[in-house]
Amino acid sequence: MSAASVALPPESSWPAAPRAQLVQPSAPPAKVLTSASMSQALRTMQYAVRGSVVQRAEEIERQLASGEGAALPFDKIVFCNIGNPQAVGQKPITFFRQVLALCDLPAESGVDHPSASLLFPPDAIARAREMRAAMGPGGTGAYSTTQGVSRFREDVASFISRRDGHACEGRNVFLANGASAAIRMVLTATVSSADDAVLVPIPQYPIYSGLLSLLGAHQAGYMLDEAQNWAVTVECLQAAYDDARAAGKCPRACVIINPGNPTGNVLSRDVLETVIAFCVAHRLVLMADEVYQENVHEPGLSFVSARKVAIEMGERARALELFSFHSTSKGLLGECGKRGGYMELHNIDPYVQSQIFKLASSGLCAAVPGQALTSLMVRPPVEGEPSHELYARETADIRQALAERARLLVDGLRAIPGFSCNDASGAMYAFPAVELPPKAVEHARAQGLAPDEVYAVSLLESTGICVVPASGFGQAAGRYGFRTTFLPSTDELRRAVRHIAQHHEAFCQRYA
Amino acid sequence: MSAASVALPPESSWPAAPRAQLVQPSAPPAKVLTSASMSQALRTMQYAVRGSVVQRAEEIERQLASGEGAALPFDKIVFCNIGNPQAVGQKPITFFRQVLALCDLPAESGVDHPSASLLFPPDAIARAREMRAAMGPGGTGAYSTTQGVSRFREDVASFISRRDGHACEGRNVFLANGASAAIRMVLTATVSSADDAVLVPIPQYPIYSGLLSLLGAHQAGYMLDEAQNWAVTVECLQAAYDDARAAGKCPRACVIINPGNPTGNVLSRDVLETVIAFCVAHRLVLMADEVYQENVHEPGLSFVSARKVAIEMGERARALELFSFHSTSKGLLGECGKRGGYMELHNIDPYVQSQIFKLASSGLCAAVPGQALTSLMVRPPVEGEPSHELYARETADIRQALAERARLLVDGLRAIPGFSCNDASGAMYAFPAVELPPKAVEHARAQGLAPDEVYAVSLLESTGICVVPASGFGQAAGRYGFRTTFLPSTDELRRAVRHIAQHHEAFCQRYA
Structure with missing residues (x-):
């Protein structure tokens, strides 16, 4: 059965009770390491982007591959749960891959x-020679120094300097296995005890909530205002700060995600000034997650870095301590598998920086191919170079496709009765709110499940579309919804919107 | 000045007091994030393999590069601090690099x-086609599933099955960013509170001590018996266990490193049986660090995995819960920069395994090029394939070079008066004990420094040879020494031994 002819199954074939987790805690402790003896902090940690819905999707995918899934009303899973562009058809940038290949090949089998x-x-040959020289005799096969190959860090510093118009130094750049690894290092260094709190936007990308659980620290969620296109307001920051203080917690840091994940909003310079002034006034370190900085689709909007704004605020933000993060996984490369990325430390205490260095040392170094790709990302071919034309065409195609698909998805979702959805101005996701029938909510609650998890499993099992329940990112009480990427092809997205609409209607009828 | 003509500097030019750390804790807390407010667990963590001696070496290397180091009695740093073979001249395996390059190149620029x-x-083309199919449309550019590309895990499972003669399943294999990342995940999952203890060999590779500090758990060191070639004895295991119990701690797990790092010993089947029986009797999870399993240089010795021994012990070890670790960074590939590796879970509670899965998910996946290399490592070209001859020659050369250098280094160090050194039967290191003059010991203690740290800095600053003080790995009270790799070229190693001998004589005279 082709994906184009997908139809919804009869209501009676829907699962009665989607599972909250695939594996139940072990019963009697026959083993040494059990649910009771293992890290309890890890048990409480949640990471919905690859949570139970995704595991169910992978299970169904295996059934489809083995032929067991022949009775299902679809023939493939459409993975919209994760920003993984190349998995759903985005092509890699040819020049980058050519240089990477030449960096890996022994000289006599490659550049020579x-x-x-x-x-x-x-x-590509010239660039590979240059990068091989920068990496030294061990090339991609040797551990680099802890912070990453010096020349690649200088490339990042030049990029940041150009981007912000304010000089940046390579010694403050740490290359990392994706932004996730860098965020983990910073939170590990920042949080000292269970009394420490970190301000995190709600909704947020769950690496923050997950790591704070694991570190045993307090998450002080500040609400983004959905009615104002997910605005960050000083009132919400203050409320979160005050609540944490009232709970006896000490707020240490504040996270912003710009452009927003899962919310797709782009923070203006004004908003950034507000956040920075708030951090300075309340002595909070700012963590700026800027991995989607190249992904702004809305004409008229543009990305401004927290670093640029802080520097240009002058004396008012002189005291700001800032970690900012970027990645090779997003942007126009979408090279998720390479696990490349960096963080830049701005005005961080040198002793603290030396301790973060020590932590990075214990993991030896970031994967060197990812380091090389980070250098390439920030130093693409320029006009006049032989590969520039192809590079320009490839990136323009990707940029255009993302903008089109963002529009298509958001418009499509908005047209579904019961759905509302802010613009996906940036990043790679739409984050619609979905009105659920009260009976569905009751039914889920009775089983101890989040209503939108029940909804997401139902959507998956009847259409093959895999999204992440909004509850995995946090949201206002009584709101339900999901996060979906807009990365699949235009045709696939159109089909997905249609199936989401059909499923929603059937779901509402079921719980009418 | 060429490296060959290195001479020791006059005694007066030696540093009076090597620094314990390059950066001192920040004085008044002008900043938000300071030595006082940051994670205190991170502050206590130590990681000597890239500690102060290595940072000093990198500083000197920069001086040499900039011309500031012209007065130094050497013209390059010989990095013997870390098992980083390709950084000191080992060539990559051509076939592996060719396949990796073809996996990265877009099809039309590569395989097609x-x-x-x-x-x-x-x-190489055929293998790359096969691996591209296994990775799916996103190839090396997409996040894989959390545990790693299914086919690559099956390759690992086949390798383990062949190696041990006992079937292994891919669903129990997690591909990771090097063994370090896998070890971090297991310790994070295993340790629940400050009352939990893990038995760790002394000397040990400091990722164990470092992570246990960071997790706030108790390290219960069991001494290896240097007089018996670093033997593991049940008496030492029992003593460590009893000490931990007496201190009110609950031992949860036991680590073995086989072949030993930094000790170079190879554990016999008998010893493994003893350790396993001990773990079963005392309800300890076993963590077997087997990253040097291909690096056994001593004729007549061979590696046996903990898994194989446990399975063959039958009923006596049926209850053993085992994590074992391997890596692409060591062995005959020495591909440290790729950060490839895996762990295999044997008889681990399914709920605990699901929680480790969740932890791995929050880092998304291991770098895919490293995953691909792991598959290649366990599935090299076989006889009859076009690349087999070159592969066989390359690996035979590396194997022979490592065996020769291990012999050369150990014999050379043993010949130095005041040095004693066990065989480096396995792994990549010699770990000599060095008799230090009592005055040098007093002098170091007076400054709050480890005597062998003073010694290592002195060796570095007078010869350019960078080793790691033995105190960074743990050792018996009153013992001093260092760990050095035997990876540099034979000529360089001969020179290094001569310089180590000259330095030792001068050092002893200085503190006579």
Whole structure:
């Protein structure tokens, strides 16, 4: 059965009770390491982006592959749960891959091979020679220094300097296995005890809530205002701060995600000034998650970094301590599998920086191919170089596709009765609110499940579309919904919107 | 000045007091995040393999590069602090790199390019096609599933099954960013509170001590018997266990490193049986760090996995819960920069396994090039394939070089008066004991420094040889020494031994 001919199954075939977790805690402690003896902090940690709905989707995918899933009303899973562009068809940037390949190949089999020019353009060969020299004799096969290859960090510093118009130094750049690893290091260094709190937007990308659980620290969620396109307001920051204080917690840091994940909003300079002034006034370190900085789709909007704003605020923000994060997984490369990324430390105490260095050392270094890709991301081919034209065409195509799909998805979701959805101005997601029938909510609550988890499993099992329940990101009480990427092809997205609409109607009828 | 003509500097030019740390704690807390407010667990963590001696070496290297180091009695740093083979001249395995390059190149620029066969042998092209199919449409550019690409995990499972003669399943294999990341995940899941203890060999590779500090757990060190070639004895295990109990701690797990790092010993089947029986009797999870399993240099010795021994012990070890670790960074590939590796879970509670899965999910996946390399490591070219001859020659050369250098280094160190050194039967290190003059010990203690740290800095600053003080790995009270790799070229190692001998004589005279 082709994906195009998907139909919803009869109501009676829907699952009565989606599982909250695939594996139940072990009963009697026959083993040494059990639910009772293991880390309880890990048990409480949640990470919905790859949570129970996704595990169910992978289970169904295995059934489809083995033929067991023949009775299902779809023939493939459409993974909209994660920003993983190349998994759903986005092509890699050719030049980057050519240079990476030439960095990996032994010289005599690559850059020095007499036939190299038949496979590789001259600027890819030249760049690879330069990067091989920068990596030293061990190349991609050796541990680099802890913070990453010095020249690659200088490339990042030049990029930041150009982007912000304010000089940045390579010694303050740490290359990491994706932004996730960098965020983990910073939170590990920042949080000292269970009394420490970190201000985190709600909704948020769950690496923050997850790591804070694991570290045993307090998450002080500040609400984004959905009615104002997910605005950050000083009132909400203050409320979260005050609540944490009232609970006897000490707020240490504040996280912003710009552009927003899962919310897709782009923070203006004014808002950033507000947040920065708030951090300075309340002595909070700012963590700026800027991994979607290249992903602004809305004409007229543009990304401004927290670093640029802080520097340009002058004396008012002189005291700000800032960690900012970027990644090779998003943007126009979407090279998630390479686990490349960096963080930049702005005005961080040198002793604290030395301790973060020590923590990074214990993991030896970030994967060197990811480091090389980070250098390439911030130093793409420029006009006049042989690969520039192809690079420009490839990135323009990706940029256009993302903008189109953001529009298509948001418009499509808005047209579904019971759905509302802010613009996906940035990032890779739509985050609609969905009105659920009261009976569905009751039914879920009775089983101890989040209503939108029941909804997401129902959507998956009847259409093959895998999204993440909004409850996995946090949201206002009584709101339900999900996060979906807009990364699949335009045709697939159109089909997905149709199936989401059909499923919603059937779901509402079921619980009428 | 060439490295060959290195001479020791006059005694007066030696540093009076090597620094314990390069950066001192920040004085008044002008900043928000300071030595006082940051994670105190991170502050107590130590990681000597990239500690103060190495940071001093990197500082000197920068001086040499900038010309400031012209007065130094050497013209390069010989990094013997870390098992980083390709950084000191070991060549990568050609076939592996060719396949990795073809996995990264877009199909039309690589496997499907009309000139591909001019650069790549047919079996590399065929293998790359197979691996690309296994990775799916996103290839190396997409996040894989949390545990790693299913087919690559099956490759690992087949390798383990062949190695042990007992079937292993891919669902119990987690691919990771090097063994370090896997070890971090297991300790994070295992340790629940400050009352939990983990038995760790002394000396040990400091990722264990470092992570236990960071997790706030108790390290129960069991002494290896240096007089018996670093033997593990049940008496020492029992003593460590009893001490932990007496201190009110609950031992949860036991670590073995086989072959030993930094000790170079290879555990016999008998010893493994003893350790396993001890773990079963005392309800300890076993963590077997087997990253050097391919690095056994001593004729007549061979590696046996803890898993194989446990299975073959039958009923006596039926209850054993075992995590074992392997890596692409060591062995005959030495691909440290790729951060590839895996862990295998044997008889682990399914709920605990699901929680480790969740923890791995929050980091999304291991870098996919490292995953691909792990598959290649366990599935090299076989006889009859076009690349087999080159592969066999390359690996035989590396194997022979490592065996020769291990012998050369150990014999050379043993010949130095005041040095004693067990065989480096396995792994990549010698771990000599060095008799220090009592005055040097007093002098160091007076400054709050480990005597062998003073010694290592002195060696570095007078010869350019960078080793790690033995105190960074733990050792018996009153013992001093260092860990050095035997990875540099034979010529360089001969020179290093001579310089170590000259330095030792001068050091002893200085403190006579």
